[in-house]
Amino acid sequence: MTSVAIFVDIQNVYYTVKASYRRNFDYNKFWAQATANRNVVKAICYAIDRGDQKQREFQNILRAIGFEVKLKPFIQRADGSAKGDWDVGIALDAMEYAEQADVIVLVSGDGDFDLLVKKIRVKHGKRVEVYGVPQLTAASLINEASEFIAIDKGLLLG
Secondary structure: OEEEEEEEEHHHHHHHHHHHHOOOEOHHHHHHHHHOOEEEEEEEEEEEEOOOHHHHHHHHHHHHHOOEEEEEEOEEOOOOOEEOOOHHHHHHHHHHHHOOOOEEEEEOOOHHHHHHHHHHHHHOOOEEEEEEOHHHOOHHHHHHOOEEEEOOHHHEOO
């Protein structure tokens, strides 16, 4: 059976899906699609922790589906700007699990991941599937993926 490791950039998915469809991503449908006939080696969702109850409930739903949830604190800078970025953490985990899985699934439209996807495909010889909102996913990321899977109405709630 094919093994898979899944890495979800929650902030990117939330904002791109909201901006494009005014709806939410359906993590259950995604899980069913990405893991069909596959052995899950690892599945991690990366989020920013603002400490609110609704967010904790959402994180518990993700855990019940089968995801590990990694959290970083929300940082509000003195100038009013905010910081909360998981790019390095996602890249490190994806490189680590590229050794253990046949397929790497990345859910993000962030073009910063194009080098990561290329490295996993070329250096490790792995298939990399990228899920993203088509109009908000970097062309460079789409081009480096073994397969780009559009987040569209079939992967949305409601």
